[in-house]
Structure formats: structure tokens, C-alpha cells
Amino acid sequence: MSEEDGDHHSSEATSTNSLSGSHPPDQVLETVLESVLQFLTCRRDRNAASLVCRSWHRAEAFTRSELFIGNCYSVSPARAFARFSKVRSIYIKGRPRFADFNLMPHNWGAHFRPWVSAMARAYPWLEKVYLKRISLTNDDLALLADSFHQFKELELVFCEGFGTRGLSKVAYNCRQLRVLDLSDTEVTDDNVDWISCFPEDETCLESLVFDCMENDINFDALERLVARSPLLKKLRLNRYASMRQLYQLLLRAPQLTHLGTGSFGLIENIQNLDDNQECNYYYSAFAACTSLVCLSGFKDVMPVYLPSIHPVCANLTSLNFSYTNINPQQFRSVIVHCHKLQTLWILDSVCDEGLQAASETCKDLRELRVFPVDADEDIEGPVSEVGLQAISEGCRKLQSILYFCQRMTNEAVIAMSRNCPDLLVFRLCIMGRRQPDSVTGKPMDEGFGAIVKNCQKLTRLAVSGLLTDKAFWYIGQYGKLVRTLSVAFAGDSDMGLRYVLEGCPRLQKLEIRDSPFGDAALHAGAHRYYNMRFLWMSSCRVSRQGCEEIARSMPRLVVELVRYDGEEGSFMEGDSNSFTVLYAYRSLEPPRNDAPESVTIL
Amino acid sequence: MEVSRRTANLLGGGGGGRGLNLKETELCLGLPGGGGGSEVAPEAPKANGKRGYSETVDLKLNLHTKEPATLDLKDMPIKNGLKEKNLLASADSTKDPAKPPAKAQVVGWPPVRSYRKNMMSNKNNKDEGSTDQKTSTASAVAFVKVSMDGAPYLRKVDLKMYNSYDQLSDALGKMFSSFTMGNYGAQEMIDFMNESKLMDLLNSSEYVPTYEDKDGDWMLVGDVPWEMFVESCKRLRIMKGSEAIGLAPRAMEKCKSRS
Numbered sequence: 070m071s072e073e074d075g076d077h078h079s080s081e082a083t084s085t086n087s088l089s090g091s092h093p094p095d096q097v098l099e100t101v102l103e104s105v106l107q108f109l110t111c112r113r114d115r116n117a118a119s120l121v122c123r124s125w126h127r128a129e130a131f132t133r134s135e136l137f138i139g140n141c142y143s144v145s146p147a148r149a150f151a152r153f154s155k156v157r158s159i160y161i162k163g164r165p166r167f168a169d170f171n172l173m174p175h176n177w178g179a180h181f182r183p184w185v186s187a188m189a190r191a192y193p194w195l196e197k198v199y200l201k202r203i204s205l206t207n208d209d210l211a212l213l214a215d216s217f218h219q220f221k222e223l224e225l226v227f228c229e230g231f232g233t234r235g236l237s238k239v240a241y242n243c244r245q246l247r248v249l250d251l252s253d254t255e256v257t258d259d260n261v262d263w264i265s266c267f268p269e270d271e272t273c274l275e276s277l278v279f280d281c282m283e284n285d286i287n288f289d290a291l292e293r294l295v296a297r298s299p300l301l302k303k304l305r306l307n308r309y310a311s312m313r314q315l316y317q318l319l320l321r322a323p324q325l326t327h328l329g330t331g332s333f334g335l336i337e338n339i340q341n342l343d344d345n346q347e348c349n350y351y352y353s354a355f356a357a358c359t360s361l362v363c364l365s366g367f368k369d370v371m372p373v374y375l376p377s378i379h380p381v382c383a384n385l386t387s388l389n390f391s392y393t394n395i396n397p398q399q400f401r402s403v404i405v406h407c408h409k410l411q412t413l414w415i416l417d418s419v420c421d422e423g424l425q426a427a428s429e430t431c432k433d434l435r436e437l438r439v440f441p442v443d444a445d446e447d448i449e450g451p452v453s454e455v456g457l458q459a460i461s462e463g464c465r466k467l468q469s470i471l472y473f474c475q476r477m478t479n480e481a482v483i484a485m486s487r488n489c490p491d492l493l494v495f496r497l498c499i500m501g502r503r504q505p506d507s508v509t510g511k512p513m514d515e516g517f518g519a520i521v522k523n524c525q526k527l528t529r530l531a532v533s534g535l536l537t538d539k540a541f542w543y544i545g546q547y548g549k550l551v552r553t554l555s556v557a558f559a560g561d562s563d564m565g566l567r568y569v570l571e572g573c574p575r576l577q578k579l580e581i582r583d584s585p586f587g588d589a590a591l592h593a594g595a596h597r598y599y600n601m602r603f604l605w606m607s608s609c610r611v612s613r614q615g616c617e618e619i620a621r622s623m624p625r626l627v628v629e630l631v632r633y634d635g636e637e638g639s640f641m642e643g644d645s646n647s648f649t650v651l652y653a654y655r656s657l658e659p660p661r662n663d664a665p666e667s668v669t670i671l
Numbered sequence: 672m673e674v675s676r677r678t679a680n681l682l683g684g685g686g687g688g689r690g691l692n693l694k695e696t697e698l699c700l701g702l703p704g705g706g707g708g709s710e711v712a713p714e715a716p717k718a719n720g721k722r723g724y725s726e727t728v729d730l731k732l733n734l735h736t737k738e739p740a741t742l743d744l745k746d747m748p749i750k751n752g753l754k755e756k757n758l759l760a761s762a763d764s765t766k767d768p769a770k771p772p773a774k775a776q777v778v779g780w781p782p783v784r785s786y787r788k789n790m791m792s793n794k795n796n797k798d799e800g801s802t803d804q805k806t807s808t809a810s811a812v813a814f815v816k817v818s819m820d821g822a823p824y825l826r827k828v829d830l831k832m833y834n835s836y837d838q839l840s841d842a843l844g845k846m847f848s849s850f851t852m853g854n855y856g857a858q859e860m861i862d863f864m865n866e867s868k869l870m871d872l873l874n875s876s877e878y879v880p881t882y883e884d885k886d887g888d889w890m891l892v893g894d895v896p897w898e899m900f901v902e903s904c905k906r907l908r909i910m911k912g913s914e915a916i917g918l919a920p921r922a923m924e925k926c927k928s929r930s
């Protein structure tokens with residue numbers, strides 16, 4: 070069940086049916102097929118449809134308007150665009166996720182250039198581009214802005230390589246722009262006032278997100294932009310936005326549904342109001358925003374201002390306090406109003422107490438993420454198994470959890486597995502490496518075992534703490550729907566990895582670091598790698614020779630060995646047989662030629 | 672003379688007990704009793720005054736320095752805000768050397784992205800002075816506005832989060848380091864060693880912290896014991912020394928009338 074755009078499978082599975090398609094009846098059939106298939110939106114359904122026969126394959130390719138490329142190196146732009154000729158929106162993912170944690174060099178790859186150049190020729194009518202973990206330059210953005218005259222949506226997540234100059238090109242040239250969203254993306258300051266580059270007439274802007282930008286923007290220009298964007302629904306300011314600026318924008322745009330509040334604490338040195346007066350102003354501004362359902366920002370919060378968001382709490386479905394270092398009492402005073410909350414991101418500064426408060430009010434909670442204020446091992450953490458247990462008891466509809474903590478027990482994890490059977494995503498990060506159950510001292514095998522056993526819809530799992538091969542046996546035995554598995558500092562032997570590779574038929578993305586899995590396990594999984602998006606193993610026990618054997622026996626698998634010292638941030642010297650990262654992925658193309666010197670492709 | 676000696680006693684007296692490497696710093700707020708408490712050190716005035724003075728003579732009045740500025744109680748140099756908006760200060764600069772040695776740090780573990788780590792480390796810097804964050808707002812708070820002349824934004828601090836002028840001085844330094852323009856270093860407080868040094872400072876263009884007290888008077892920060900300051904401070908303003916010159920005599924007088 071490939072998540073790819075179906076390219077790989079279909080080229081292998083192309084049937085020998087000889088529907089030539091030159092007879093009128095077949096053409097009619099195809100036309101009918103196309104008019105039906107155009108309603109198919111889910112890409113997995115489309116992939117399945119494309120495998121039926123040549124005719125369906127053609128019709129599906131002709132009607133696919135959203136193209137999803139899960140790994141930018143698995144297929145070339147030329148090949149993808151030759152098959153799909155009518156694409157209006159494209160979604161490309163680049164670097165593997167563990168690269169976010171300094172385990173890969175910055176220049177590893179995943180460049181937008183070859184894609185945008187090809188798109189400019191193939192899809193002049195392109196409307197939407199979504200990039201994740203891709204490197205793009207100002208020139209790429211300029212090309213994009215120049216080439217696509219109906220361009221409407223640009224979303225960049227975990228991207229980097231460009232600056233405000235590129236943004237200004239997009240703002241200026243894309244007159245039908247509806248969405249410009251930059252999330253967790255690095256934008257260099259080219260000293261260009263990109264906000265002023267939007268056209269002077271009324272815009273079609275519906276969403277403007279730049280909360281990750283680390284530079285000041287021209288606030289007056291932003292205010293005017295918001296004033297002439299009547300369709301604006303999503304606005305996320307960066308942390309340099311002051312309270313006064315936020316206030317003024319709220320007055321301009323009370324129709325907002327998604328708001329990023331910026332600093333929620335910067336006060337300009339011109340106001341002479343006392344606390345109560347200020348709060349009242351902000352309170353009334355928020356009270357006017359009756360459509361607000363999603364609140365984020367608070368990146369430099371002054372807790373005294375938190376009460377001003379109370380008017381919108383009752384309608385909130387999503388609250389992101391993950392940069393907001395507030396204590397349990399401050400948090401409680403907000404969360405107690407948020408009955409409809411479905412998504413909650415917080416810092417562990419709210420403590421188990423805060424989690425308890427959330428569990429009492431947020432009965433509809435679907436997604437919870439608890440991030441650490443102090444991303445350190447060896448410290449006393451403010452959240453623990455107590456908080457997890459409380460959440461499991463109060464939030465029975467929970468589907469997705471990411472939980473950083475310093476201590477955990479099997480009992481709490483087992484409780485969650487029983488109380489929250491709808492879990493799709495369970496990511497527990499016990500920050501002390503190989504840390505056992507903090508009450509019994511035993512490994513965390515039983516806890517994670519219960520999760521895979523009881524949460525039968527589980528598709529994503531991240532494990533931590535002290536784990537033996539038994540935990541992996543459980544995963545292989547019960548984790549039949551697991552597609553993404555993240556492992557760190559876990560397991561005893563090759564058997565652990567073998568259990569997973571042999572037991573989890575849906576496994577797509579496997580990322581492992583610092584675990585004792587070696588060549589034998591690597592080879593045991595060979596039958597899986599063509600059906601997976603990628604395999605990542607760093608600081609494990611695989612050898613160069615083992616990797617070479619795999620590469621030899623699997624010609625369509627690109628095997629990259631990376632020698633990177635994350636500590637120093639540089640290429641590792643030393644013997645060419647050593648490496649830090651094995652990154653292997655299926656591909657229809659020959660190995661890429663844009664890799665830096667720290668990467669060896671076997 | 673009596674007043675100045677008493678002042679020196681109040682503020683220089685803690686010098687010996689602090690154990691800070693004063694040579695590295697410019698001026699810190701001379702807190703009665705130094706690091707932990709705010710009571711006046713019960714030593715003989717003469718000895719303390721002299722010791723305090725001789726120690727401070729060695730201080731470099733390096734207010735324009737680009738070197739790490741204020742030394743906090745944990746002997747940790749704080750990088751000041753040269754790259755005002757550069758968030759990417761290493762999180763490691765906040766490690767407390769007094770903590771027990773941890774396991775060797777591993778790259779990329781725990782799996783928290785640098786952006787988030789850097790944001791948090793900036794916040795931790797600000798809260799370093801607080802003793803117990805969890806209870807700080809449960810009890811009474813003492814939020815006061817802090818403005819610095821020339822900085823575009825003002826801040827609020829909860830005075831109850833700090834136990835000493837040193838801690839407050841650190842916090843302010845970190846807060847305003849990102850707003851300082853040009854070559855100025857982080858905010859430093861003034862140390863009332865003696866009248867002439869004080870007058871020097873007030874004649875210069877350095878920044879000094881002042882506060883508005885309950886009576887509506889503007890005073891130089893540091894002239895009263897810490898608790899008295901917390902009770903009476905309504906608002907803080909960091910202004911140029913030359914502007915604060917008018918405050919100094921009043922500070923002396925009030926001190927006289929109180930003691």
C-alpha cells in the first residue's frame with residue numbers, strides 16, 4: 070500500500086493488457102472513466118485505481134490534479150510530470166525527519182530548483198505548492214512567482230535557504246495569492262520589506278502565517294494589508310509583534326479564525342495605561358473575534374495579559390502554548406474555559422497539575438503535545454506518569470499524543486492504552502536514555518506492548534526508555550497498522566529489528582538511532598525496503614560491508630552513507646568505512662548527483 | 672560623610688562575602704549582604720567599607736564593553752545582546768556549572784529542534800533569578816513596568832520573583848540586552864561605593880536604573896534594602912546617568928531620613 074504517487078508500483082505492475090485505446094469505444098470509455106475518476110481525491114484510492122489496467126492508468130494520470138511526492142529523490146521531476154500532465158497542486162517532501170536534530174549536514178540536499186524549473190515548463194497553470202524539509206533559494210521563489218500566473222497557495226514547512234527578497238517576489242507577482250504560510254521555516258533577512266510588496270488593491274489573502282520569522286516586519290504596511298484583505302482568516306504574527314500591534318490588528322480583522330498572537334508580552338514604551346486598563350482593551354478586542362477557533366503565539370508572554378483571551382476560550386478548538394512558559398495556576402485559569410478544545414500544545418512548565426486541569430475540562434481533546442522547557446537529561450522534570458494518567462482518564466477521545474518527560478511508568482502507559490483506544494499516534498519521549506520504569510525499575514516493554522495491543526488503529530509510534538527485544542516483539546506482533554516507527558537507544562540485539570521488519574506489513578518509515586541492530590537485521594528486512602519510503606539507521610551496528618551488500622542486491626534502493634559530526638557540525642574525517650548515518654530509500658532514478666562530500670552513495 | 676559611609680556599609684559590605692570575581696565585571700548593584708539575603712552584613716563598618724572600596728577600585732567601568740557583562744550569582748557570564756534579534760545563541764551558555772556532571776551530551780537528543788531550544792533558553796535566561804517559579808504567582812505579585820530610554824518596548828517584571836538587586840539586575844540586563852542600540856552593553860546597575868564615584872557615573876552618559884516609589888518620587892535604584900525597595904517600587908525606568916543626576920541628592924536625603 071504505497072504512499073507514493075503510485076509511480077513505483079504501477080511501473081512494475083503495468084499489465085500486459087493490450088487495450089490500445091485507438092478505437093472509438095475505448096476512447097468513450099476513457100472519457101467516461103476520466104469524468105468519474107476526477108472525483109477521486111484520496112491519493113491511495115487513485116494509486117489503486119491506476120493499477121487496474123492501462124486504460125485506468127492513463128485516465129487516472131490524466132485526472133490527477135494533486136501530486137504528492139513523499140521523497141523528492143524517489144522520482145525525478147521529468148518522470149513524474151510526464152505521467153501526470155494536469156497537476157494543479159504539488160506537495161513535495163525532502164529531508165528525512167531525523168535531519169532536524171543535527172544528524173545530517175545542512176547541505177545534504179532536497180533542493181527545490183530541479184522541481185520548480187520543471188514545473189515552470191510542465192504546469193504553467195499551477196496553483197499550489199507545499200514543501201516540507203526542502204531547501205529553496207530566492208531565485209527559486211522568483212521563478213515560481215514569474216512562472217505561475219494563477220498561483221494561489223504557498224506553504225513552506227521546515228524549509229530554509231531563502232530570504233525576504235524571495236518572499237517579496239511572491240507577494241508582488243502572485244496577484245491571486247490566497248495562502249502564504251511559513252511554518253518552522255528559516256527566513257534570512259535580506260533587508261527587504263516584503264509586506265509592502267503586496268499589491269495595493271484588495272487582496273485575496275485568506276491566510277498569512279509568518280510566526281517563525283526572526284526579523285521585524287513593517288507593521289504599518291501589515292496593518293494596511295490586513296485592512297485591504299477582507300477574506301483574511303488566518304494570521305500568525307511573529308514574536309516581534311507587540312501587544313499594541315496585535316490589538317490594532319484584531320480591531321481590523323475580527324473575522325479571523327486562526328490567530329498567532331506574536332509575543333503577547335512586548336509592550337511599547339509609549340503606553341501609559343495601567344494593567345487593568347490595558348487588559349480591558351485587549352479583552353474587548355478578543356471579545357469581538359467571535360469566529361476565532363485557533364490560537365497560538367504567546368512567544369514572550371506576560372501572564373498578566375492572559376485573562377484577555379478568556380472571551381474566545383469557549384470556542385477554541387486549537388490552542389498552542391508550546392512556547393509559553395507559564396505555571397500551573399496561570400494555565401489553569403485559561404484552560405478551564407476551553408471546553409471545546411481538540412488540539413493542545415503546551416510546555417511542561419504547566420506540570421502534572423496543569424495536565425490534570427486540562428483533563429478535567431477538555432473532554433473532546435484529540436491531540437496533545439507536551440514539550441520540555443528544559444530539553445535536558447538528568448534533571449527533575451515537571452511532568453511525569455501522573456500527568457499522562459490524568460490525561461488518559463479525562464480525554465478518552467485522544468488520537469495523538471507527543472509527551473516529553475523525565476520519568477514514566479508502565480502502569481501509566483498501560484492505562485492510556487486502555488483508556489484511549491482510538492490512539493493513532495503515540496510518541497513518548499522519556500528524556501533519560503534507556504531509563505526504566507521509575508517505580509518498578511523494569512524495562513518499558515509492557516507499556517509499549519499494551520499500546521500496540523490495545524490501540525488497534527495505531528499508525529505512528531515513537532518509543533523511548535529502557536526497552537528490550539521484547540518490546541519489538543510486541544510491535545511486530547500487534548502493530549499491524551504501524552506506518553512510522555521511531556526508535557532511539559533501545560533493544561538488545563538484531564532480533565529486535567527483525568521482529569519489526571518481519572511483523573509490520575504497513576511499515577513505511579523506520580528511523581532508528583543508537584540501537585544495537587546490525588547487518589543481520591538489515592538483511593532480514595530486505596524484502597520490505599521496496600515497500601517502504603525510507604530506512605534511517607544512525608549510530609547502530611551496521612557495517613559498510615553490510616550496506617554494500619544490500620545496495621548490490623537491491624538496485625532500486627539508494628543507499629546513502631553519511632559521515633557527519635553533529636557536535637562539530639562538520640564532515641567527519643577518518644576512515645572511509647565508518648559512517649554515522651545509513652539512509653536508504655527506494656527510487657526509480659539513478660543515484661542523485663547533488664550530494665555533498667559527507668555523503669557516499671553506494 | 673556619615674551618610675556615605677553608611678551607604679558604603681550597606682552596599683559595599685556584602686562584597687567580601689560574595690566571592691564573585693569582581694574584576695570581570697563592571698558595576699553591579701551593591702546589595703547589602705550580597706548573594707542570598709538582603710540584611711545588612713553585621714561586620715564592622717570600617718573594615719567592610721575599606722574592603723568594599725578597595726575591591727571596587729579594581730573594577731573596570733566598562734559599560735561599553737562587548738564582553739560578557741553582568742556576572743550573576745552563579746558565576747555565569749551572560750552574553751549580552753549584540754545580535755539583538757539573533758535567537759541562535761547556544762543553549763549551552765545557560766548551563767549551570769554548579770549542577771552535578773551529567774552524562775555526555777548526545778547530538779540531537781532529546782529530539783527537540785534548535786529553534787525551540789533557543790526560544791526556551793532565552794526564556795530561561797530571564798527567569799534565572801527566580802527562586803521558585805511554581806509559586807511565584809500563587810503568592811502576591813509585584814509587577815512593575817520597566818522602561819529603558821531609547822528602547823522601543825517596555826517590560827514588566829515581578830519583583831517578588833527576585834531576592835536581591837543582583838538578581839533583578841541580571842534579569843533586566845537580559846531583558847533589555849536585545850533592545851540596546853549601538854555599542855552599549857547589557858544594563859548594569861550602579862554600585863554606591865562612594866559619592867564621588869556615583870557622581871562620576873551620573874555625569875556620564877551611562878544608563879542608570881531609577882524607580883518611582885510610593886510617594887511618587889523618582890529614586891536611584893539600590894539605595895534602600897531590597898525588601899523596602901520591593902514594597903515601595905511602583906515603576907522602573909532605566910535612564911541616562913546625566914538625566915538621573917537630579918535624583919542623587921534626594922536619594923541621599925531619603926536615606927538619611929530613613930536611617
